[in-house]
Amino acid sequence: MVLDSITSSLDYFMNSSSTTQTPLVIKVGGGEGVNLDTVCQDVANIAATGQPVVLMHGTSAAANALAAQAGVPVRQITSPSGHVSRYTDPETLELYVAAAAGQMNKRLVASLQGLGCNAVGLSGVDGRLLLAERKTAIRAVENGRQRVIRDDFTGKLISANGDLLRLLLDDGYTPVIAPLALGTEAERLNVDGDRAAAMLASACAATTLIILSNVPGLLARFPDESSLVAQVPANRLDWAEGLAEGRMKKKILAAREALDGDVQTVILADSRLPQPIQAALAGAGTVISEQ
Amino acid sequence: MVLDSITSSLDYFMNSSSTTQTPLVIKVGGGEGVNLDTVCQDVANIAATGQPVVLMHGTSAAANALAAQAGVPVRQITSPSGHVSRYTDPETLELYVAAAAGQMNKRLVASLQGLGCNAVGLSGVDGRLLLAERKTAIRAVENGRQRVIRDDFTGKLISANGDLLRLLLDDGYTPVIAPLALGTEAERLNVDGDRAAAMLASACAATTLIILSNVPGLLARFPDESSLVAQVPANRLDWAEGLAEGRMKKKILAAREALDGDVQTVILADSRLPQPIQAALAGAGTVISEQ
Numbered sequence: 001m002v003l004d005s006i007t008s009s010l011d012y013f014m015n016s017s018s019t020t021q022t023p024l025v026i027k028v029g030g031g032e033g034v035n036l037d038t039v040c041q042d043v044a045n046i047a048a049t050g051q052p053v054v055l056m057h058g059t060s061a062a063a064n065a066l067a068a069q070a071g072v073p074v075r076q077i078t079s080p081s082g083h084v085s086r087y088t089d090p091e092t093l094e095l096y097v098a099a100a101a102g103q104m105n106k107r108l109v110a111s112l113q114g115l116g117c118n119a120v121g122l123s124g125v126d127g128r129l130l131l132a133e134r135k136t137a138i139r140a141v142e143n144g145r146q147r148v149i150r151d152d153f154t155g156k157l158i159s160a161n162g163d164l165l166r167l168l169l170d171d172g173y174t175p176v177i178a179p180l181a182l183g184t185e186a187e188r189l190n191v192d193g194d195r196a197a198a199m200l201a202s203a204c205a206a207t208t209l210i211i212l213s214n215v216p217g218l219l220a221r222f223p224d225e226s227s228l229v230a231q232v233p234a235n236r237l238d239w240a241e242g243l244a245e246g247r248m249k250k251k252i253l254a255a256r257e258a259l260d261g262d263v264q265t266v267i268l269a270d271s272r273l274p275q276p277i278q279a280a281l282a283g284a285g286t287v288i289s290e291q
Numbered sequence: 292m293v294l295d296s297i298t299s300s301l302d303y304f305m306n307s308s309s310t311t312q313t314p315l316v317i318k319v320g321g322g323e324g325v326n327l328d329t330v331c332q333d334v335a336n337i338a339a340t341g342q343p344v345v346l347m348h349g350t351s352a353a354a355n356a357l358a359a360q361a362g363v364p365v366r367q368i369t370s371p372s373g374h375v376s377r378y379t380d381p382e383t384l385e386l387y388v389a390a391a392a393g394q395m396n397k398r399l400v401a402s403l404q405g406l407g408c409n410a411v412g413l414s415g416v417d418g419r420l421l422l423a424e425r426k427t428a429i430r431a432v433e434n435g436r437q438r439v440i441r442d443d444f445t446g447k448l449i450s451a452n453g454d455l456l457r458l459l460l461d462d463g464y465t466p467v468i469a470p471l472a473l474g475t476e477a478e479r480l481n482v483d484g485d486r487a488a489a490m491l492a493s494a495c496a497a498t499t500l501i502i503l504s505n506v507p508g509l510l511a512r513f514p515d516e517s518s519l520v521a522q523v524p525a526n527r528l529d530w531a532e533g534l535a536e537g538r539m540k541k542k543i544l545a546a547r548e549a550l551d552g553d554v555q556t557v558i559l560a561d562s563r564l565p566q567p568i569q570a571a572l573a574g575a576g577t578v579i580s581e582q
Contacts, residue, residue: 071360102396113419186402
């Protein structure tokens with residue numbers, strides 16, 4: 001019954017998109033507990049129907065593991081408003097690029113290739129896929145005091161090259177994107193994967209963006225997984241942002257940016273389900289849309 | 292005078308290629324002492340004329356540095372015939388992928404982007420750009436005794452996807468390729484960059500392949516740099532192979548494979564010259580061709 005619903009929803013999606021061939025953009029988190037195998041299997045199954053798919057991935061667990069192996073401490077920046085991000089100084093950047101564009105990206109591409117999906121891995125640096133401006137002075141709170149950080153290589157996204165994605169998609173490839181951007185001074189920059197996925201979805205005129213992580217979606221009473229919010233109309237995004245805890249705040253922000261960029265539907269869903277993308281398309285998650 | 296000769300040679304190359312638009316394939320080594328800045332500047336200058344360029348890179352120094360940082364010893368395999376290669380066990384493979392497809396590839400892409408060249412970084416894993424078969428049992432000589440190594444992730448090249456290169460080149464991108472291949476079991480494999488460049492040159496119907504390293508070319512009396520062999524006709528490749536020492540043996544083999552794959556000219560040249568690619572096109576190096 002659940003499977004029927006998933007299948008018919010997928011059929012509907014496939015049929016509705018087969019005329020327009022708008023790509024489906026998937027973002028999968030890079031944290032602990034995310035099931036990449038089932039995500040890859042689902043991407044391969046969907047791409048095999050002819051539906052164009054773009055897969056954007058995170059890299060946090062891989063970057064942390066490589067930093068630990070290299071003996072470089074992982075540090076966080078906490079902004080005055082409470083947002084937490086990776087402190088990406090030049091030494092950390094080298095390891096972040098290695099983990100994101102090297103290890104995670106090629107692991108996913110090889111996995112998809114093994115499933116018959118002709119994946120091509122890129123990062124935002126490649127072909128100016130994602131352009132960003134480096135944050136040259138970041139205010140951070142440490143032990144209750146503010147200081148300014150000037151050696152961080154994190155970027156604020158400016159634009160995305162949808163043409164490069166379309167070029168690859170139209171030729172039958174499945175782009176797999178690592179969360180880096182090219183800075184205005186040609187720096188390699190760490191960027192937020194959720195917001196980058198939103199910008200890519202908008203740039204390639206996707207109607208649907210699915211953001212998968214290791215929670216079922218937006219929870220009304222975090223961390224109670226039974227308190228899933230099933231629907232968020234666009235005009236209630238402020239309310240949703242108020243409910244969101246931690247990483248979920250950025251996902252709500254990404255959803256808002258995607259809708260502002262003419263993506264019709266953003267689904268925050270659970271990577272741990274057996275067919276996570278098809279389940280999300282069938283409504284298992286938080287569906288955010290204009291309606 | 293030398294510069295005139297370089298310029299007129301480049302003009303000739305540009306003019307002759309402007310009708311056919313066959314790509315120029317450059318391989319730059321990843322060893323110590325290779326000047327990547329001048330190579331990138333030259334690639335950007337040549338690509339700016341409209342000449343399609345593919346840049347393949349090595350990664351040895353970056354892979355060694357990352358392995359040292361991660362505390363993983365770099366080990367070599369010496370074959371019974373004397374060929375030396377990197378022992379790529381699963382732990383080394385992760386670091387090799389990180390250094391090749393992550394660090395080196397994105398450093399070159401960002402550098403080219405900073406010079407106005409719209410570079411796109413790929414590895415052989417992406418879009419099945421390079422397919423290979425894993426060497427599941429390798430005979431190695433250690434302390435005078437032979438043993439069989441079964442956990443090495445090095446590949447023997449099978450084929451290259453020239454269509455993916457043409458797709459990107461025709462759209463104005465400059466592909467930058469890391470020396471990995473996709474195995475027949477969807478493994479990520481370490482492959483020889485020189486031989487991979489030869490296969491890519493052949494697959495995209497390049498007429499010229501330039502292999503840059505930190506020596507002037509083939510030396511008759513290694514390491515005497517004044518003993519450069521300026522010309523090697525194809526029918527004297529056995530003789531050239533006999534002269535070659537160390538890494539140069541693989542470059543001669545790559546040249547042979549490129550000529551067998553209908554590449555007309557292979558130039559072994561010096562990355563340390565101010566305009567290394569234009570100098571190579573002007574004849575500064577070892578020119579290997581059918582004539």
